[in-house]
Structure formats: structure tokens, C-alpha cells
Amino acid sequence: MTAAILALGLCGTGAFPAAAAGAPGYAFSPGARTVEGATGTADAPRLDAGRVYRGSLPEHGRLTYDLHLAEADADATAYVPVTAVPPPDATVTATDGIRVSVRDAHGTACSYATARFGAALSPRPVTALGKREAGKALCQGAGTYSVLVERLDTGSVGTGSAGRWDLEIAPVLEPRLSAPGPSEAPGSWDSATPEPLAGAPRDLTGGAGFTAARPLGQGVWRTTLVPGQTQFYKVPLDWGRRVRATAELGGAQGHGYVGGALDLALYNPVRGLADDASLGYTGVRRPVSLVPLPPVEYANRYAAPAAVTALRFAGDYCLVLHLSDRLGGTFGRGPYDVTLRVRVDGRAHAGPGYAGRPVPDGVFTATEEGAVVAPVPVAGGSRGDGTALRLVAAGGFGLGTASLLVLGGWTVAARRAQSRFRAQKPTA
Structure with missing residues (x-):
């Protein structure tokens, strides 16, 4: 029986937007706490790992927050991702x-990270990750650390982007290992580019934010976007697994070029x-x-390239699509077809043992929540019987119904396999 795994459940509680005449806004985490950063360290508000915060950042703003590490967390690595969301009508430059x-x-810097809008010149959610890594020469031990968030308005003075940008901040703690682990980057790995997946695409609209990301697995997927729209998908990756992805922008009538x-x-x-990749467009698909x-490995954190060091733990990785708002002036408001081809491969294995639980709990576990395993007919089964295993949304099923579907499906599959065996068995 072929096992084709499709993650079709919900991630978080955000809504999944349909393509509309105007681009849907960013879906902030439900229940996020409102916090306003301070202009200095004396009155900086405290950030706790495992909580999500929402605030705003003024033009040329510099806001400070406190991150407190207790004695029990002295050997943990702290991550502070900050997502900035400008208004949809903001005018931005590539370096903003x-x-x-x-x-x-x-005042010693533990880490710096920047996120810019780039060649699209399109206002969209951008995320920069601050870190206090355990095991480094600087910034060790328990205590209070400062998180400084700065707005880079390098070329936008007088261009209409003077409004405040919304912020989403989601601190995470990664505990130390329970036993000594790898201390060097992995060796070579297969970096060859495989052929993109073929096959008819299945419709699947992405979510509008990180916590509303739509789960998906290996396959060919189709969505539609309007200029200025961003969609989020999550791909569960266990230790030893890796993802490869290609996005194709469909053709459109009109003439011109949009970087x-x-x-x-x-x-x-x-x-x-x-990793982040973009394409220039002339109206041709x-x-x-x-x-x-590379595959997800703990030791990737010791590598130099950012594309490798980021794949340092198992969990839900997020694929993000953004369609530049500048397409509207050249090729029309759409919507535009986008085909997403996702390949997931690699041999899964047990990960390193942590000395405690991460905060939030489960952040380094690949999840497939809201889904059950149910055999459904698909084309291209390994033996031509059209049977495969898929994860399908279980929102409308009770546990008893879901269990019956699974058991019934396995029974049907077993009977089919037994029938094939009997048909192929030679007679005396």
C-alpha cells in the first residue's frame, strides 16, 4: 500500500482566507497580549517565552523589551522572532x-538580525530573529537581557510609509541537551536538485499568518493570490527529513516587467x-x-551558511508565498494562479535528548494536528489499485467515526492485498 501523507488539518486557530478583490491582512495569533516597547531599558516591558505579543513600531522607532532567563534556563537558548507588518497601502523601498x-x-550584543522588503518593493510581513545562544563566549548565564527592535526606514522619508507598523513577537526557549551532543557541522549531504514533482495540482489556500499556517505534505498544490497577498503553509519535518519547494506563477495578459x-x-x-527566493515576471508562467x-539535524547549528544553520531542530517549518502589490498596475488585480510543488524526503530518526521541555511545549515536534489517517482512492498507487494513505481533516468526525474509518480502510486494503496474492499464487 502506498503511503501518501497529506496534512490537511488546522494549525493554530486562525482563519483560512479565500482570494478576494483586496489582499487579506495578516492573521495575528489569537489571544496575543498587547505590549508597547519602551524607548530605554529602565521601563522596558517583560517578554515571557511561550507567549505571543502584539505591539507596534513607529517611523524610525527603536523599542526595547526585557527577556528574563531564570537560573533554571541559564543553559537554554532563547529565540525572539519579531514579525513586522506594515499597512497594506505603505510605500516601502528594498532596504526598508x-x-x-x-x-x-x-550592553554587549548577543546577536543581530535584519529583515528587509527586498526587490518586490511590496509591503508584507517580514521577520527577524534575535537569539541568545547557550555555549557561546558572550551573553551567558541567567539574568535579564534586552531585546531591541529598530525600524529601518532607510529610503522611505516622505514616501507615504510614516504610519506605524504592527508587530508580533513570539519568544521561544530551547533547553540544553541531556548528554553531550555533536559539536561540529555535519559533513557532506546530497545537494543535487531533483526534478520538480509532476501531477495534477490540488487546491489548497494558505493561511494569513504563522499561527494560521495551513498544513501540507508532499504533493502539488494550487492556490490563488491577489497583488499584495501573503499566504502561509506549514510542513512538518522530523529529524533527518528535509523539504524542497518550487512555486510557479501563472501567466497573465499585459506587457511589462515586475521584479x-x-x-x-x-x-x-x-x-x-x-531561504528566500523571488522571481521577475513578464506575464509568462x-x-x-x-x-x-540539508536534512534537519541538531548539528546544523554549527554550520556557516544561514540556509543550513536554520535547519537545526525538528518541528513545523513554514513556507510563505507573497505576491507583489506592484503586479496590479502592470498586469491587473488578478487573482493569479500559483502552483506549489513540495517534496519531503530523508530518513527520519530519533533526535537528541533535551534536559527539559522547550517553551512553548511541542515547538520542536513535527505535528499533524486535526488530522486522521484514512485510506482514500488516488491515482498512481504503487500497485495500480488506487489505494493510498492520506491525512484528511477530521473536523467533522468524532473519534469513534475516525477509528471506524481507519479500521475499515485497513480491512479493505488487507482484503485487496490478499486477493492479489491468491490471484498470483501458482496452482499445482
């Missing part, structure tokens, strides 16, 4: 964006950017692909 830094009590028309990005479970990425 945000910078996030984490500093110790003496950065479609952007495809991959983020890790703490919203750290692994064209694909864009992520670079070949």
Missing part, C-alpha cells in the same frame, strides 16, 4: 525593514529564515525554487 538585537545587562513579483520563503519552527537544503 527591521533589525532585532539581543543584548546582555552590560520580485513572487517571493517564496522557508522559516524554521522559531520563525528563523532558512515562471517558477522559482528554494536552494537545495
Whole structure:
């Protein structure tokens, strides 16, 4: 029996938007706490790992937050992803964006990270990840660390982007290992680019934010976007597994050229950017692909390339599509067809043992929540019988019904397999 796994459940509680005349806004985490950063460290509000916060950042703003690490967390690594969401009518340049830094009590910088809008020149959610990594020479021990979020308005003075940008902040703690683990980057890995997956695409609209990301597995998927729209998908990756993705922007009538028309990005479970690729567009159907990425391994954190070091833990990785709002002026408001080809491969294995639980719990576990296993007919079964295993949304099923579907499906599959065996068995 072929096992084709499709993750079709919900991730978080955000809604899944349908393509509309106007681009849907960013879906912030439900229940996010409102927090306003301070202009200095004296009155900076506290951020706790495992909670999601919502705030805003003024033009040329510099806001500070406190991140407290207790003695029990002194050997943990802290991640502070900050997502900035400008208004949909904002005018931005390629170098506009945000910078996030984490500093110790003496003002020593533990990390810097920037996120910019790039060639698309289109206002969209951008995320920068601040870190306080355990095991480094600087920024060690328990205590209070400062998180500085800066708005980079490098070329937008007087261009209409003076409004405040919304912020979403989601701190995470990764505990130390329970026993000594790898301390060097992995060796070579297969970096060859495989052929993109073929087959008819299945319709699947992405979510409008990280916590509303739509789960998907290996396959060919189709969605529609209007200029300025961003969609989020999550891909569960266990230790030893890897993802490869290609997005194709469909053709359109009109003449001209739009740089950065479609952007495809991959983020890790703490919203750290692994890779980001975009394409120029002339109205002709064209694909864009992520670079070949290694399997998820703990030791990847010791590598130099950002595309490798980001794949440092198992969990739900996020594929993000953004269609530049500049397409509307050249090729019309759409909607535009986008085909997403996702390949997941690699041999899964047990991960390193942590000395405690991460915060939030389960963030480094690949999840397939809201789904049950049910055999359904699909084309291309390994033995031509059209039977495969898929994960289908279980929202309308009770546990008893879901169990009956699974058991009944396995019974049917077993009988088919037994029938094939009897038909092929030679007679005396």
C-alpha cells in the first residue's frame, strides 16, 4: 500500500482566507497580549517565552523589551522572532525593514538580525530573529537581557510609509541537551536538485499568518493570490527529513516587467529564515525554487551558511508565498494562479535528548494536528489499485467515526492485498 501523507488539518486557530478583490491582512495569533516597547531599558516591558505579543513600531522607532532567563534556563537558548507588518497601502523601498538585537545587562550584543522588503518593493510581513545562544563566549548565564527592535526606514522619508507598523513577537526557549551532543557541522549531504514533482495540482489556500499556517505534505498544490497577498503553509519535518519547494506563477495578459513579483520563503519552527527566493515576471508562467537544503539535524547549528544553520531542530517549518502589490498596475488585480510543488524526503530518526521541555511545549515536534489517517482512492498507487494513505481533516468526525474509518480502510486494503496474492499464487 502506498503511503501518501497529506496534512490537511488546522494549525493554530486562525482563519483560512479565500482570494478576494483586496489582499487579506495578516492573521495575528489569537489571544496575543498587547505590549508597547519602551524607548530605554529602565521601563522596558517583560517578554515571557511561550507567549505571543502584539505591539507596534513607529517611523524610525527603536523599542526595547526585557527577556528574563531564570537560573533554571541559564543553559537554554532563547529565540525572539519579531514579525513586522506594515499597512497594506505603505510605500516601502528594498532596504526598508527591521533589525532585532539581543543584548546582555552590560550592553554587549548577543546577536543581530535584519529583515528587509527586498526587490518586490511590496509591503508584507517580514521577520527577524534575535537569539541568545547557550555555549557561546558572550551573553551567558541567567539574568535579564534586552531585546531591541529598530525600524529601518532607510529610503522611505516622505514616501507615504510614516504610519506605524504592527508587530508580533513570539519568544521561544530551547533547553540544553541531556548528554553531550555533536559539536561540529555535519559533513557532506546530497545537494543535487531533483526534478520538480509532476501531477495534477490540488487546491489548497494558505493561511494569513504563522499561527494560521495551513498544513501540507508532499504533493502539488494550487492556490490563488491577489497583488499584495501573503499566504502561509506549514510542513512538518522530523529529524533527518528535509523539504524542497518550487512555486510557479501563472501567466497573465499585459506587457511589462515586475521584479520580485513572487517571493517564496522557508522559516524554521522559531520563525528563523532558512531561504528566500523571488522571481521577475513578464506575464509568462515562471517558477522559482528554494536552494537545495540539508536534512534537519541538531548539528546544523554549527554550520556557516544561514540556509543550513536554520535547519537545526525538528518541528513545523513554514513556507510563505507573497505576491507583489506592484503586479496590479502592470498586469491587473488578478487573482493569479500559483502552483506549489513540495517534496519531503530523508530518513527520519530519533533526535537528541533535551534536559527539559522547550517553551512553548511541542515547538520542536513535527505535528499533524486535526488530522486522521484514512485510506482514500488516488491515482498512481504503487500497485495500480488506487489505494493510498492520506491525512484528511477530521473536523467533522468524532473519534469513534475516525477509528471506524481507519479500521475499515485497513480491512479493505488487507482484503485487496490478499486477493492479489491468491490471484498470483501458482496452482499445482
